[in-house]
Amino acid sequence: MKKVYFLILGIFFAIVLSKTQAISWYRFYEMFKFQSFHMFGIIGSAVVISMVFMQLFKKGIIKDIHGHKIVPELKKKGFISTILGGTFFGLGWGISGACAAPIFVILGFKLIPAIILLLGALLGAFIYGLLSNKLPN
Numbered sequence: 239m240k241k242v243y244f245l246i247l248g249i250f251f252a253i254v255l256s257k258t259q260a261i262s263w264y265r266f267y268e269m270f271k272f273q274s275f276h277m278f279g280i281i282g283s284a285v286v287i288s289m290v291f292m293q294l295f296k297k298g299i300i301k302d303i304h305g306h307k308i309v310p311e312l313k314k315k316g317f318i319s320t321i322l323g324g325t326f327f328g329l330g331w332g333i334s335g336a337c338a339a340p341i342f343v344i345l346g347f348k349l350i351p352a353i354i355l356l357l358g359a360l361l362g363a364f365i366y367g368l369l370s371n372k373l374p375n
Contacts, residue, residue: 240303252343261343263335270332319373330362 259265260280269277294300295308302308331337336344336355344352 244303251339252346255340255343256347261336261340261347266331266335266337322373326362330358334358 255261258280259276265274265277268274291300292310295310298307300308334355338359341352341355341359344355
């Protein structure tokens with residue numbers, strides 16, 4: 239039964255992404271040209287919501303599907319890796335006009351472009367997997 243809740247949550251997330259136009263390449267274009275606050279507002283809201291949920295995870299208020307406490311792993315702090323990763327992610331985002339999460343929502347609207355985006359994202363993840371041991375920490 240709990241899995242149904244996650245399915246409903248995923249459907250709700252897809253609806254929110256489509257209704258807020260977070261799947262629109264034009265909204266990304268406006269954001270990267272600093273012409274509109276729309277996407278910055280969505281991203282800022284996501285950051286605030288994520289901060290709240292991380293605190294709830296750390297306090298043990300929200301548990302995983304099996305009732306176990308969720309313990310977020312601490313990440314290594316690295317300036318070079320953050321700049322490199324952010325640059326590649328931003329370039330892919332800017333060129334494709336899509337972030338990772340909306341790709342699956344876009345599948346419901348525009349099948350062929352979304353398949354191309356998905357293949358590009360998978361290729362990028364595959365290349366990262368091949369190079370991850372050689373990249374700076």
